[in-house]
Amino acid sequence: MDHIPILKLRDFLLVTIQVDMHDRLAMQLQDDLTARISETGARGVLMDISSLDIVDSFIGRMIANIAAMARVLDAETVVVGMQPAVAITLVELGLTLPGVRTALNVDKGMALLESATREIGDSPAADAGHTE
Amino acid sequence: MDHIPILKLRDFLLVTIQVDMHDRLAMQLQDDLTARISETGARGVLMDISSLDIVDSFIGRMIANIAAMARVLDAETVVVGMQPAVAITLVELGLTLPGVRTALNVDKGMALLESATREIGDSPAADAGHTE
Numbered sequence: 001m002d003h004i005p006i007l008k009l010r011d012f013l014l015v016t017i018q019v020d021m022h023d024r025l026a027m028q029l030q031d032d033l034t035a036r037i038s039e040t041g042a043r044g045v046l047m048d049i050s051s052l053d054i055v056d057s058f059i060g061r062m063i064a065n066i067a068a069m070a071r072v073l074d075a076e077t078v079v080v081g082m083q084p085a086v087a088i089t090l091v092e093l094g095l096t097l098p099g100v101r102t103a104l105n106v107d108k109g110m111a112l113l114e115s116a117t118r119e120i121g122d123s124p125a126a127d128a129g130h131t132e
Numbered sequence: 133m134d135h136i137p138i139l140k141l142r143d144f145l146l147v148t149i150q151v152d153m154h155d156r157l158a159m160q161l162q163d164d165l166t167a168r169i170s171e172t173g174a175r176g177v178l179m180d181i182s183s184l185d186i187v188d189s190f191i192g193r194m195i196a197n198i199a200a201m202a203r204v205l206d207a208e209t210v211v212v213g214m215q216p217a218v219a220i221t222l223v224e225l226g227l228t229l230p231g232v233r234t235a236l237n238v239d240k241g242m243a244l245l246e247s248a249t250r251e252i253g254d255s256p257a258a259d260a261g262h263t264e
Contacts, residue, residue, distance in 0.1 A: 003183060004150065004183075005148060005150060005180065005182045005183040005213070007146075007148065007180060007182075007213075007237075007238045008237060008238060008239060009141070009238055009239065009242075010239065014139075014146075014238075016137060016139065016148045016150070018136065018137060018148070018150045018151060019150060019151060048137065048139060050137045050139075051135060051136075051137040081137070081139075105139075105140060106139045106140060106141055106146075107140060107141065107142065110141075
């Protein structure tokens with residue numbers, strides 16, 4: 001496994017993280033994802049982490065980096081499917097994923113992205129902000 | 133990794149196969165997927181195999197089994213993202229995935245499922261059939 005597949009769903013890209021991330025795989029994902037955003041003009045990235053039992057500071061930083069990179073390429077990032085135990089650990093570790101939106105599942109994440117990209121389309125001056 | 137995540141996208145379920153399948157994981161996927169179909173009433177299953185470089189007879193049989201199980205639970209299966217080299221190998225091995233529809237990518241697979249489920253909805257007597 002040297003690539004995490006990136007699926008295109010209409011205007012959005014979906015990444016399902018299933019395997020243990022290590023440095024090289026995380027770098028590869030950043031490269032692939034930024035390339036796909038610029039190639040497809042995707043407006044949003046959905047990152048599914050439902051199969052991760054543990055999110056440590058490395059993964060947390062990777063998610064925040066990917067979201068920041070996507071943002072400068074004009075795409076919003078939504079993390080979906082976080083396990084309740086992961087949410088507890090994140091807060092206990094003080095990792096609050098600043099600037100990353102979250103949603104319970106892919107359907108809700110897509111709805112969030114749709115409304116977020118519509119808002120931005122309606123009022124170009126609007127700040128992208130983060131989770132309401 | 134003892135579970136392959138199954139994502140719900142509107143009326144469909146999406147499974148992205150990223151890791152090497154072995155017996156136990158394949159059985160687990162069959163259990164999880166049939167349970168999710170019956171729980172959500174999903175009308176279709178999209179199976180993304182874009183990260184598989186090799187599809188051997190074991191994976192081929194697993195895909196055919198899952199499609200058959202989904203069909204008796206009233207859900208169509210579409211395999212998406214097959215690499216060209218995999219298509220060549222499959223045909224050379226004589227594995228033609230009978231009864232499994234295929235599409236180039238997730239977007240096309242969803243469009244295929246949407247039209248397939250609509251057709252079935254329109255004419256209840258219609259045979260589900262396979263790839264046109």
